[in-house]
Amino acid sequence: MRLCCHPLMLPLLALAAGxxxxxxxxxxVAVITEPGIRAHIEVLxxxxxxxxxxxxxxxxxxxxxxxxxxxxxxxxxxxxxGSFLQTVDMVGLTAVPRASFRVGSRTIALGSPAxxxxxxxxxxxxxxxxxxxxxxxxxxxxxxxxxxxxxxxxDVTGKTIVMLINDPAVPDAADPSKLDDALFKGRAMxxxxxxTYKYEIATARGAAAAIIIHETDPAGYPWEVVQxxxxxxxxxxxxxxxxxxxxxxxxxxxxxxxxxxxxAAGQDFDQLKAAARTREFRPVSLGGTxxxxxxxxxxxxxxxxxxxxxxxxxxxxxxxxxVYSAHWDHLGRDPSLAGDQIFNGxxxxxxxxxxxxxxxxxxxxxxxxxxxxVIFLAVTAEEQGLLGAKYYAANPLYPLEKTxxxxxxxxxxxxxxxxxxxxxxxxxxxxxxxxxxxxxxRQRVLAPDPEPGKGYFFRSDHFEFAKKGVxxxxxxxxxxxLGKPEGYGQQKRDEYxxxxxxxxxxxxxxxWDLSGGVEDVQMLFEVGWRVLQGPTWPxxxxxxEFKSIREAMLAx
Numbered sequence: 290m291r292l293c294c295h296p297l298m299l300p301l302l303a304l305a306a307g308x309x310x311x312x313x314x315x316x317x318v319a320v321i322t323e324p325g326i327r328a329h330i331e332v333l334x335x336x337x338x339x340x341x342x343x344x345x346x347x348x349x350x351x352x353x354x355x356x357x358x359x360x361x362x363x364x365x366x367x368x369x370x371g372s373f374l375q376t377v378d379m380v381g382l383t384a385v386p387r388a389s390f391r392v393g394s395r396t397i398a399l400g401s402p403a404x405x406x407x408x409x410x411x412x413x414x415x416x417x418x419x420x421x422x423x424x425x426x427x428x429x430x431x432x433x434x435x436x437x438x439x440x441x442x443x444d445v446t447g448k449t450i451v452m453l454i455n456d457p458a459v460p461d462a463a464d465p466s467k468l469d470d471a472l473f474k475g476r477a478m479x480x481x482x483x484x485t486y487k488y489e490i491a492t493a494r495g496a497a498a499a500i501i502i503h504e505t506d507p508a509g510y511p512w513e514v515v516q517x518x519x520x521x522x523x524x525x526x527x528x529x530x531x532x533x534x535x536x537x538x539x540x541x542x543x544x545x546x547x548x549x550x551x552x553a554a555g556q557d558f559d560q561l562k563a564a565a566r567t568r569e570f571r572p573v574s575l576g577g578t579x580x581x582x583x584x585x586x587x588x589x590x591x592x593x594x595x596x597x598x599x600x601x602x603x604x605x606x607x608x609x610x611x612v613y614s615a616h617w618d619h620l621g622r623d624p625s626l627a628g629d630q631i632f633n634g635x636x637x638x639x640x641x642x643x644x645x646x647x648x649x650x651x652x653x654x655x656x657x658x659x660x661x662x663v664i665f666l667a668v669t670a671e672e673q674g675l676l677g678a679k680y681y682a683a684n685p686l687y688p689l690e691k692t693x694x695x696x697x698x699x700x701x702x703x704x705x706x707x708x709x710x711x712x713x714x715x716x717x718x719x720x721x722x723x724x725x726x727x728x729x730x731r732q733r734v735l736a737p738d739p740e741p742g743k744g745y746f747f748r749s750d751h752f753e754f755a756k757k758g759v760x761x762x763x764x765x766x767x768x769x770x771l772g773k774p775e776g777y778g779q780q781k782r783d784e785y786x787x788x789x790x791x792x793x794x795x796x797x798x799x800x801w802d803l804s805g806g807v808e809d810v811q812m813l814f815e816v817g818w819r820v821l822q823g824p825t826w827p828x829x830x831x832x833x834e835f836k837s838i839r840e841a842m843l844a845x
């Protein structure tokens with residue numbers, strides 16, 4: 290079959306560090322069932338929960354439901370203070386932006402959110418920026434390991450920088466139809482390609498405003514997703530300085546509006562984009578200015594991560610932890626919409642939260658708990674930039690140097706059984722090897738991310754654990770569906786992104802087949818159980834950027 294011969298999909302014959310012996314079978318796996326997962330999704334994705342946005346009545350209902358479920362299965366409160374909640378103080382920011390460009394005598398009007406979106410993370414009533422020089426900085430990347438600097442010696446302090454999304458798409462000199470694997474991992478996105486990095490480097494360089502040019506393919510989602518996420522209240526963790534040092538304006542513009550700007554400046558967008566794919570690129574003044582006014586409505590939000598604990602049965606190992614995570618939040622409701630106003634987030638991520646609850650039930654149902662302790666962590670505000678996971682990683686309730694691994698669930702397969710299971714960030718850690726052993730026993734194989742350019746490794750909560758050095762595993766639905774024609778899996782992925790991702794239509798569908806999702810969750814149960822029972826810890830593999838972070842942590 291199409292994917293069978295891929296070398297990354299060959300089941301590994303030997304277990305890696307951090308797993309129990311292959312002959313063992315995890316008791317309790319049968320507790321994870323399709324009816325159980327479906328029942329939780331139906332509750333969490335119901336209109337009653339109003340889209341589960343942080344700081345809303347939907348959050349209150351969600352947190353109450355999760356605490357009730359953790360209590361019902363018999364978990365201990367996950368917070369050492371005796372509660373199931375880790376409070377996360379946040380701030381809600383609703384921006385009303387006005388903006389325009391001026392090039393020579395021409396003013397380019399910008400309509401929000403049709404042409405652009407903009408906000409400020411500064412907790413102030415208003416941010417203004419008048420006649421700030423516009424500078425195109427290519428991809429906006431500074432990557433010493435690749436001898437790459439899009440800024441060179443150009444000072445962008447106080448200026449408005451305009452950037453391309455994703456990594457520099459450097460062609461392979463031997464075959465220009467392909468990308469150079471030696472630079473920015475070829476087709477696979479690095480963190481330099483994420484929009485979060487773009488604003489971070491803008492802050493570091495002293496820019497007054499940062500504008501990202503949206504393109505659907507390199508971004509990994511259509512403009513409508515940007516509109517939904519930005520043209521509404523945005524949330525951030527409350528900072529002591531009110532984010533005063535952060536770049537004042539964070540913005541996206543459509544490709545069409547960017548081309549209009551470049552043309553007015555006498556520049557050819559496609560030519561500059563091609564130039565930005567080379568190390569020799571230098572920032573280009575667009576000979577114009579940007580003006581922004583952002584009025585901010587600010588509210589305090591007290592949100593929370595919900596967590597339960599199952600203590601390990603071995604006194605010598607019970608102070609070591611495995612964390613299963615899933616984000617409970619979604620996008621809430623938008624009263625300005627005609628028709629359906631509620632973003633129910635059935636797949637994203639009621640399904641992952643449902644899986645987390647089934648995992649908790651399965652572990653608790655075991656006759657003897659595993660040797661090490663298990664933390665079941667339902668985090669807040671993933672949709673706002675992994676904020677709940679980021680807060681936990683910065684303020685862990687259990688030491689990260691005693692945390693063996695994180696297994697994260699952000700959506701489960703709802704289209705049937707697959708022969709393969711996709712590992713996001715395949716080859717990063719020995720957790721993949723444990724999963725390969727578990728999959729092989731089920732006549733299944735591992736597959737790498739079929740869309741590495743979309744940067745999924747940086748887009749869910751496991752990334753915050755990885756940044757701190759904790760080995761992390763994140764899987765998605767396979768693409769080789771049993772009994773389905775070749776290409777069916779990619780077709781369903783594309784349909785979801787185009788039709789349902791971050792839209793009110795992300796509801797439970799009548800044709801959902803959760804059998805494949807159940808199998809995937811059962812495998813994650815077995816992977817966790819082997820790690821919890823095993824003689825050694827999972828590790829990052831050589832060459833992975835997180836390996837040195839972990840080694841330094843454990844050496845302290």
